[in-house]
Amino acid sequence: MHSNQRFHTRIHFYLICSLFFLSETNARIWYVGPTRPEKNWWTIQAQVNSGDTISIDSALYEDVPQVVWRQNRLLIKSTSGFPVLRAGNKIATDQSNGKGIFVIAGNHCIIQSLHFQNCKVVDHNGAGIRLEGKNIMIRQCIFSDNEMGFLCGAIDSCSVHMEQCYFKQNGSEMNPGYQHNIYVGHIDTFSLKYSTTIDANAEGHELKSRAKFNFVAYNYIGNIASNDSRNIDLPNGGISIFIGNIIEQGNFSANNNLFGYGLEGLNNKAPHQVYLVNNTLINKKNKGNFIQVANGTEKLFAKNNFFGGTITGGLINGSISMLDTAANRIFANLNDAQFRDVANGDYNLTQNSPLIDQGIIILDSIGSYYLRPDHSFIPDTNYTSRRMDTKPDIGAYEMSFPSKILDHPYFQKKSGILLVGNEWSFTPDKSGELLLISDFQGHAILKKIFKDKNSEIIHLADFPTGLYYYVSSAQTGIIFKN
Numbered sequence: 019m020h021s022n023q024r025f026h027t028r029i030h031f032y033l034i035c036s037l038f039f040l041s042e043t044n045a046r047i048w049y050v051g052p053t054r055p056e057k058n059w060w061t062i063q064a065q066v067n068s069g070d071t072i073s074i075d076s077a078l079y080e081d082v083p084q085v086v087w088r089q090n091r092l093l094i095k096s097t098s099g100f101p102v103l104r105a106g107n108k109i110a111t112d113q114s115n116g117k118g119i120f121v122i123a124g125n126h127c128i129i130q131s132l133h134f135q136n137c138k139v140v141d142h143n144g145a146g147i148r149l150e151g152k153n154i155m156i157r158q159c160i161f162s163d164n165e166m167g168f169l170c171g172a173i174d175s176c177s178v179h180m181e182q183c184y185f186k187q188n189g190s191e192m193n194p195g196y197q198h199n200i201y202v203g204h205i206d207t208f209s210l211k212y213s214t215t216i217d218a219n220a221e222g223h224e225l226k227s228r229a230k231f232n233f234v235a236y237n238y239i240g241n242i243a244s245n246d247s248r249n250i251d252l253p254n255g256g257i258s259i260f261i262g263n264i265i266e267q268g269n270f271s272a273n274n275n276l277f278g279y280g281l282e283g284l285n286n287k288a289p290h291q292v293y294l295v296n297n298t299l300i301n302k303k304n305k306g307n308f309i310q311v312a313n314g315t316e317k318l319f320a321k322n323n324f325f326g327g328t329i330t331g332g333l334i335n336g337s338i339s340m341l342d343t344a345a346n347r348i349f350a351n352l353n354d355a356q357f358r359d360v361a362n363g364d365y366n367l368t369q370n371s372p373l374i375d376q377g378i379i380i381l382d383s384i385g386s387y388y389l390r391p392d393h394s395f396i397p398d399t400n401y402t403s404r405r406m407d408t409k410p411d412i413g414a415y416e417m418s419f420p421s422k423i424l425d426h427p428y429f430q431k432k433s434g435i436l437l438v439g440n441e442w443s444f445t446p447d448k449s450g451e452l453l454l455i456s457d458f459q460g461h462a463i464l465k466k467i468f469k470d471k472n473s474e475i476i477h478l479a480d481f482p483t484g485l486y487y488y489v490s491s492a493q494t495g496i497i498f499k500n
Contacts, residue, residue: 044069049097051075058082059094066092068124069498074101074132081106086121090151091498094120096131100160105137109144118145118169125152126485126498133160134167142193145169152176153485158399159183165190165197167215172204177485178229182212182399187244189219195247202227204254204286209233212393212401217244221272226251230286232258233387236395236414240266240300242363248273248310253282255290255312259384262391262404262414264365266300267327274305274331280312291317295380296391298324298365298413300352307331311338319389321345322377324365324413326352345378347412367417374417377410386462438497440479446471446490453490455497 048070050056059072060082066072068090076099087094103119110116116139120129134146146161147154149170160183161167167188170178185199199215199222202208208229215224216238224239224246232252239249249265252258258279267276276299284290292311299308308325311318317340325333325348333348334341349355356371358364367373382389394404394415404416411417444453446468453476455464463486468474478499486497 045071047071047073049073049075051097052077059085063087068092071095073097076101078102078104080104081108082119083108084112084115084117084119084121086115086123087127088123090124090126092122092124092127094127094129094132100131100133102133102135103146104135105144105164110138111140113140116140116144118148118166119164120146121148121150122154123150127151127153128155128157129159130157131159133162134164135160135162137164137166138190139165142190143169143197146188149173149176149178153178155179155181155485156183157181161185161199162187164188165193166201167199169201170203170205172228174206176205177207177209178202178205179207179209180211180213183210183215184213184399185215185218185224187217187219189222189244189246191220193220195221198222198224198226200225200227202229204228205230207231207233209235210237211235212237212395212399214238214398216240217242218246219244221245221247223247223251224249226253227258228252228254228286230256232256234259234263235261236263236391236393236401238264238266238395238397240264240363241268241271242266243268243270245270245272247271248278249276251278251281252292253278253280254286255280255284255288255315256286257289257291257293257384259293259295259387259389260297261293261295261389262394263297264300264363264395264414265297266302266363267306268302269304271303274303275307275310275335276301277309279310279336280315281310284312284314289316290314291384292319293384293389294318294320294323295389296322296377296410296412296414298415299326300365301327301329304328305330307333307335309334309336311336313337314339316340317342319343319382321380322410322412323347324349324355324373326350326355345376345412347373347376365413366415367411367413369417371411371417373412375409376412379406379410386456438478438499440477442476442478442497443473444476445473447493451490453488456487456489 071093075097137144145166146164167185188199190197199218315338320343323346352360356368358366449470451468453466
């Protein structure tokens with residue numbers, strides 16, 4: 019990969035892996051906790067203004083009423099640890115408003131390090147977080163035992179981004195098949211990285227997305243003990259990229275394939291294309307197939323993937339205009355792959371694995387999303403860099419790992435969240451420094467090289483209001499453009 023390709027890729031993986039700090043005129047930090055004057059967020063919801071921070075102390079918060087956050091640019095985060103927001107009867111019996119623990123109706127919000135638990139509502143659609151506004155980032159959050167983990171419907175010009183999150187046993191026995199760990203409606207872009215979504219209940223999916231564009235990388239998406247449906251369901255087509263994931267179907271799944279695409283109609287805007295690169299797909303049932311796509315799917319790009327376990331229904335089913343496959347490996351007996359610990363779901367390679375150095379180097383890109391893997395998933399919500407000495411190994415892992423990516427010198431950079439208007443004064447750390455600003459879809463909006471270390475005004479008047487990434491050789495972060 020060329021140096022500029024690595025630089026672009028970092029935008030999607032590195033920029034926001036440190037804690038956020040919001041800088042805004044007159045913004046306020048609200049502290050909530052059992053020992054604080056404000057015991058929970060319910061008491062302050064009407065006083066909070068756009069741009070404020072709600073900082074929640076680590077504790078159990080049980081049976082707090084539903085809150086609808088209508089303010090924009092909120093940062094709602096833990097002060098420390100993982101506060102548990104456990105829903106109870108106040109939400110479950112709310113006949114007129116019951117939707118979720120948090121309903122995010124404002125735009126450009128960030129939720130970090132909270133545990134959403136046990137949300138149930140009258141219509142059996144209770145979510146840990148329900149999104150009704152535009153653009154959200156969810157980091158290091160846990161969603162367990164809700165009817166829906168995360169839920170959003172159809173929202174124009176909306177992006178949803180999740181990193182290092184954990185979803186487990188969300189679903190509803192009262193309405194089987196319609197509640198999921200993650201449900202994303204008709205939006206522009208959805209991304210999921212470095213996360214675990216496991217054991218959806220009651221024939222739900224670990225991930226269901228109707229987004230036009232999906233980027234899913236370096237996650238564990240699987241079923242071990244629950245009666246889920248297929249692990250991944252992308253019912254309306256569009257462009258979807260899956261890189262470096264472990265996708266596992268267990269014995270109790272109610273469906274016979276792991277990955278579905280376009281099976282409710284290719285209703286998203288074309289093109290309808292799927293890209294699968296260096297994933298490890300495991301079927302532990304005694305029957306089934308791996309990939310089911312709608313007839314009329316334009317392209318399936320599948321390279322360097324491992325398919326292991328039972329294949330009674332075929333590997334890939336459906337009529338595809340262009341099937342571009344190479345260097346995939348199929349093993350009916352998982353033990354033949356020489357994984358570290360199949361019984362316990364550890365699909366790292368041992369030194370005798372026949373998957374080592376059997377892949378091909380991939381230089382393709384979809385827009386600014388490069389298809390060559392450069393990370394690997396670590397249970398349950400962590401990741402490492404992935405380096406290939408010669409040819410890549412097959413599947414989600416290389417034989418040997420370097421240190422965790424969070425120890426990478428990149429994370430010693432200055433980082434944060436900035437609120438800016440039409441002009442932003444940027445001071446480079448050195449001559450020749452490159453500054454890149456990208457939107458949340460990964461498209462480069464502005465690229466500038468500084469001749470010296472003098473501050474210069476970056477003109478942003480033509481940027482629509484919203485969230486943007488910025489990265490330079492010494493600084494990273496997020497811009498809130500007013």
